[in-house]
Amino acid sequence: MLFSRRATLLVAASLASPALINPALAQGGGFVTVGGGPPGGTAFPVGAAVAQAIGQAMPGVRAQMQQTGGSFENIQLVGRGRAEFGLSVADSLTIGFTGRDPQRFPRALTGLRVVASLLPFHVHILMRADAGARRIEDLRGKRITVGAAGGGTEGNARAIFAAAGLSFADLGRVEFLSGNETVDAIRDRRIDGMFLTTGIGASALRDLAGSVPVVAVPVPHALIARMNDPAYAPAEITAGTYPVQGLPVETAVIWFQLFCDERLPAATVTAALEGIFGNLAQFRAAHPGLRDFDLPTTNQGWSIPGHPAAIAFLRARGVAVGA
Template identity: 35%
Template sequence: MKRITTVLLLGTAAVALAQGTTFLTIGSGSTTGVYFPVATGIAKMINDAGAGVRANARSTGGSVFNVNALASGELDAAIAQNDIVYYAYKGTGIQAFQGKANTKLRTMAVLYPEVLHVIARKDAGINSIADLKGKRVVIGDLGSGTEQTARQVLEAYNLGFDDLGQALRVSPAQGISLMQDKRADALFYTVGVGASAISQIAQTVDVKVVPVSGNQAAGLIKKYPFYVRYNIPAKSYRGVGATVPSVAVQAVMVTTTNVPEDAVYRAMKASFGNEAELRGLNPSLASFSYDKAVKGLPAPLHPGAVKFFREKGLNVK
């Protein structure tokens, strides 16, 4: 059984449940983002509870990879952007999901806002999204939610990836190095405020946060209603002295109908059962609440999540 905890194949959770213990692999994202520490913290809470569920968090390429891995059974649960989950559930929105609706996707909980950070080197002469034209820009890992967000935001400014000097599809860790070495002028990253990757860049390079606002932000939100306006607070990062307007989506924890109701219920009771403890896992979760956890769902709640939230007094189905 130890081998199975590393990579789980379709149906493994159900088999393990019959044997008394369920093993769940939770997909996250880059180790320098927020998904990974949140997933790691949730897995630890599940394991510490001793409730017949064992979990491990796995670093991945991000949202698009995660929902595809849920479809193949490589993952049992994952954290992903709510827009990406919706597109996968409906089989629309982006090419990776076109005509391939995964109706087995189920939501466990909405976790926290994921804020678009557009970070530019101060010496790159970038003051607005429009100024990214002709620049070397990190747009996120291939298949990540950040890549999709970058595409949509550039579109709001009548730009595409072809308008950039270079569209650099790399991980956040590689993006840090490119920014530090002056091989990139700017970086897109959709992540919770306070992410270590952004902090690391700001500690070593003079940077500015590029705003997403005005008519462009309004147009983006109208076309893609998953987005909401979000102000990145002043002093969130070194050198950022004023509040910067941007937009955000939501990070959600998702699973599939292949994972039994009892397994999801026990995992959620172990990890979401104590709101205060969950909020303490990461600053991004500071505003988590049960009420918010069931709003803006990109796919139906898993029956195990329904059972959990009903016990907490919420009217869900």
Template identity: 30%
Template sequence: MLRSKTILVLVLTVSLVMGMFSFGFAAQKEFVAIATGGTGGTYYPLGGALAQLLSNYVEGLIVTAQTGNASIANCNLIGRGQIETAFSQANTTYWSYTATGILKDAQPITNLRGIASLYPETIHIIATKASGIKTVEDLRGKKVGVGAPNSGTAADAEIILNAHGLTFDDIKPDFLSFAEVAQRLIDGQIDAGFTTAGYPTSSVINIATKRDIVLVPISEEKMKELVEKIPYYGATVIPAGIYKGVDEPVPALATPALWICDAKLSPSLVYKMTKALWEHRDVLEKVHAKGKDITLETALDGMGIPLHPGAELYYKEVGLIK
């Protein structure tokens, strides 16, 4: 009987010790979130894939991707300490950090740090053929989805309109997410919409399968003017055949998509995340066509804010920074 009680005590003691060890291991887990964008854009699927990649290849790390209004809103989330990392356009990230450009009246968000430049985001201006819109000037007086509030898309829309002598007062603006822009165009409730995302993007594919569309081009003159004025813009072309009914290449503007973070994140953690991204980037290529554009050679393109020390250390190790 005594022997049985002794064995029972030993078993309970071992169980208690193992439980304490298990609790200790659980306590070592780190949790990080990535603020992405709407479900109809490119940020969301790539953000989900990146979260899974990091959770799989960085020991003790659990990463989740969250939908959001993207760019400016994401920078604000980091500024308020409400999220650890985010995707954001290069132009709006720089304006948020420096309180310049369209954010000149805001407070600078000085805790923004860069991890990587990912891929070029293209500004799509989608109109229904029935609207008769063929140029940016034709948007005057029309119902236009200009992106979600505090999004990079809304910033792009305002800049492009201004370059063509228009403001939001000259159109009937609707602040809508990518998915909402798509649905309103399909339903005939708006005439046109802006979507800044890596092509092909699901929301535009959705519109083109249900309505006859045109992609409104940026003229060569305005393209040159905007690229010279705003260094984080570049000229690009949306290839023919990417979307149903778009049979000719369409001149457009693009800006890099950045992965950014809070300066407070530990250098060790950011180093591990940066290393995991570049050692397993092929995972992203399987999720979205833009994954192939995520390359180490372009990892610093359009990086207008300071790199996080952890990311900087990795780039020095691989020779990208001397």
């Protein structure tokens, strides 16, 4: 397995690693860390935008986005008190909350709480056009990447492959590469394609489609129905989204969410939401997938409880959310 490098992108200059229950936050100071994602993926710019919004709403706080492998790593960071906020796909949050994967989560992280759904993540299966793969079943024996180590894409890939009667053992080779690493690996013929759950318009996907002929492999809606998992909904990647063969194509969508621990002070959660919605145009500009982000979409796909402060913030603005 190949693992992406770990680094920290500082939105405000700081090298500190904060504790979850940070006494300085109550005094209007301290640090706030947002677990983001790898370069080339959607979580990277979105995480930076969240940190920027927090910094603007809390002038005495130094907000920073930590580069990570993605959803699972972010859940572990928040669960261990090494980040205040994280970004994750909904089904990964469910796994962490329930402890359904004991190898990854030895104990259930029942303190995880949703703050808001940000944008729908689409499952992208893109293969070199000369790899001969047009269906999920054709991936047998192929060399593919399932996203950066620690990301939610791996869990999505396992679940969808299982519904199709496949496992990682049926593939020729499985790599764990970030979006930018993936483009180079496919272009250099080190792998045949990619499985990536991310927002429409991610830079790595555009770079790939512009550098080598690729084809989109569908995730049939009938397969999604067989999964019987409410975190997965049928969707489509429309024609013209990328310069690739096979579009439009059926796929699955999973909501990408901002989350925290239940112990995070209400004032910090409220400030994060105030920062995002107080500068909504700026936040939307961080990624094309955020162009439709607004209050009515914040309650989509919640699979674990919400933080009380987030629930109060959204209900006060007419959004129906559960406890």
